[in-house]
Amino acid sequence: xxxxxxxxxxxxxxxxxxxxxxxxxxxxxxxxxxxxxxxxxxxxxxxxxxxxxxxxxxxxxxxxxxxxxxxxxxxxxxxxxxxxxxxxxxxxxxxxxxxxxxxxxxxxxxxxxxxxxxxxxxxxxxxxxxxxxxxxxxxxxxxxxxxxxxxxxxxxxxxxxxxxxxxxxxxxxxxxxxxxxxxxxxxxxxxxxxxxx
Amino acid sequence: xxxxxxxxxxxxxxxxxxxxxxxxxxxxxxxxxxxxxxxxxxxxxxxxxxxxxxxxxxxxxxxxxxxxxxxxxxxxxxxxxxxxxxxxxxxxxxxxxxxxxxxxxxxxxxxxxxxxxxxxxxxxxxxxxxxxxxxxxxxxxxxxxxxxxxxxxxxxxxxxxxxxxxxxxxxxxxxxxxxxxxxxxxxxxxxxxxxxx
DNA sequence: CCATATTGTAGAACAACGTGCTACTCTGAG
DNA sequence: CTCAGAGTAGCACGTTGTTCTACAATATGG
Numbered sequence: 293x294x295x296x297x298x299x300x301x302x303x304x305x306x307x308x309x310x311x312x313x314x315x316x317x318x319x320x321x322x323x324x325x326x327x328x329x330x331x332x333x334x335x336x337x338x339x340x341x342x343x344x345x346x347x348x349x350x351x352x353x354x355x356x357x358x359x360x361x362x363x364x365x366x367x368x369x370x371x372x373x374x375x376x377x378x379x380x381x382x383x384x385x386x387x388x389x390x391x392x393x394x395x396x397x398x399x400x401x402x403x404x405x406x407x408x409x410x411x412x413x414x415x416x417x418x419x420x421x422x423x424x425x426x427x428x429x430x431x432x433x434x435x436x437x438x439x440x441x442x443x444x445x446x447x448x449x450x451x452x453x454x455x456x457x458x459x460x461x462x463x464x465x466x467x468x469x470x471x472x473x474x475x476x477x478x479x480x481x482x483x484x485x486x487x488x489x
Numbered sequence: 490x491x492x493x494x495x496x497x498x499x500x501x502x503x504x505x506x507x508x509x510x511x512x513x514x515x516x517x518x519x520x521x522x523x524x525x526x527x528x529x530x531x532x533x534x535x536x537x538x539x540x541x542x543x544x545x546x547x548x549x550x551x552x553x554x555x556x557x558x559x560x561x562x563x564x565x566x567x568x569x570x571x572x573x574x575x576x577x578x579x580x581x582x583x584x585x586x587x588x589x590x591x592x593x594x595x596x597x598x599x600x601x602x603x604x605x606x607x608x609x610x611x612x613x614x615x616x617x618x619x620x621x622x623x624x625x626x627x628x629x630x631x632x633x634x635x636x637x638x639x640x641x642x643x644x645x646x647x648x649x650x651x652x653x654x655x656x657x658x659x660x661x662x663x664x665x666x667x668x669x670x671x672x673x674x675x676x677x678x679x680x681x682x683x684x685x686x
Numbered sequence: 687c688c689a690t691a692t693t694g695t696a697g698a699a700c701a702a703c704g705t706g707c708t709a710c711t712c713t714g715a716g
Numbered sequence: 717c718t719c720a721g722a723g724t725a726g727c728a729c730g731t732t733g734t735t736c737t738a739c740a741a742t743a744t745g746g
Binding site: 320398401402404406407415418442445447448454465466467468474481484 | 517518519595598599600601603604612615619638639641642644645646648649650651652653654656657660661662663664665667670671674675678679680681682683684686
């Protein structure tokens, strides 16, 4: 058997990512330092540089992982949901993901580390989530449930609405006393606005 | 005449804020360092600490200034606009402000310095902008142009929609080839969804 | 007009950060 | 047992926010 990749390498990468994710979720972006990630993973700081190009590369791996998980979450509910409820259900799942992983959401969608720009592969992972949304919209248009128009543009509208609500609610200001119901109302108003007319 | 406040103090504060704003707009949040602000203002680094509690206090003053300017921008167009177009016009003005001052917008609404939390006065300045929006919504409800419901909740919906679009467009992803028109379409769909029904 | 208190400055210093270098240690394959 | 390669510790550098100290300028009271 020829020399195969040492398993310990992958293990260390997974360990570093798991540690970084835990620190991020528990103590926020500002606590996400190379030294702390290394300490938490039981690894020397230089060990991180043996497996990642730098801190932003670790962040990118985290975000990439997040997008894969996010696309999976959205994709999972599609088959089980009738077409006309699909956008609503996706919207609810979107908010649910953000509430489950607020700091990761912040990293994925809110540019919260200004010096970080997603890599090409990470951008593609994000694009896959959007693809699911666009497919839903095209189906709804065929069924006559929502108005005609460029599905991409409508997808951008829909994403704007859910992202706007969720990011304001989590990080900026939430002055609704019943945020859950206001969100459902927002989704209903969105569907009413997109209805064929 | 009793001893009055030395003018030079206020001048230095204004100078520091103007320098910070310029650095922010030209080179982004990550370039906003105490040393650079001081150098740009022709002041010793310690001079900044003589007038502000720290870097985050400078940021807070910047954000406060931004909210005042923002509320003024929104408030200015209200009288000149017929009630039924007011939300649309406010939405357009909102996007216009964000495009004119994208990095300031980022600071004001996107939590882009995680360790920064707005002071009470700054939060109040933001609340004044929202007040304008709520007033518009109440007027539209009285006129029967939009559906009934808690004006605060509807304001949160409206703000979510415009903020979501603008922040995605500027900082995350914009896959519409005609962003301006897609935004107008979004505002139209929003009004359609809020119509009394 | 001078003495004094205030307000500025320069410059060093500290801790924490991302990152890189160097020298040591472990370990597993032959 | 040997030894190359991967991992380690630890120091180092430059930058950050912040603070301290010592000094200069300047406005105000007598």
